[in-house]
Amino acid sequence: MPGYTNPYVLLQFPDLGDDVSVLMRNPQLLPPRDITPEDVPLDANGQPSDPQAAQEAMYRVFARVIVAWKVYDPNGAAPPEIGPDADPIALFEQLRDGGGQPRLGDITPENIARLPMRITTRIMEEISRVADPQ
Numbered sequence: 001m002p003g004y005t006n007p008y009v010l011l012q013f014p015d016l017g018d019d020v021s022v023l024m025r026n027p028q029l030l031p032p033r034d035i036t037p038e039d040v041p042l043d044a045n046g047q048p049s050d051p052q053a054a055q056e057a058m059y060r061v062f063a064r065v066i067v068a069w070k071v072y073d074p075n076g077a078a079p080p081e082i083g084p085d086a087d088p089i090a091l092f093e094q095l096r097d098g099g100g101q102p103r104l105g106d107i108t109p110e111n112i113a114r115l116p117m118r119i120t121t122r123i124m125e126e127i128s129r130v131a132d133p134q
Contacts, residue, residue: 023068059109072101
């Protein structure tokens with residue numbers, strides 16, 4: 001079949017869960033406009049004057065390149081009642097399974113902001129390889 005090899009990249013996170021994964025378009029095959037965030041104002045040192053705006057601009061890039069995901073809302077489960085005398089080891093054993101975290105739904109910048117740092121860092125690494133393919 002004609003076309004580019006590996007048009008998609010599958011990112012799996014077995015350290016976060018057996019079925020946690022993100023399927024994204026291969027950044028190496030995308031036009032620059034798809035992986036370049038919108039401009040944000042910079043300060044005198046060349047850093048974003050509003051770091052939150054810069055982060056949100058990058059989340060919009062992520063939303064353009066992610067095709068599908070199986071990820072969970074780490075804050076979606078109701079927090080347990082924890083008393084002042086709670087035994088940390090017993091509590092850890094009780095909560096180990098994640099407490100029934102719900103899956104995140106649509107791929108939106110707002111939901112991307114809820115992803116664990118481990119996942120957003122890995123997506124950024126994949127996109128950054130285009131700028132520095134070493």
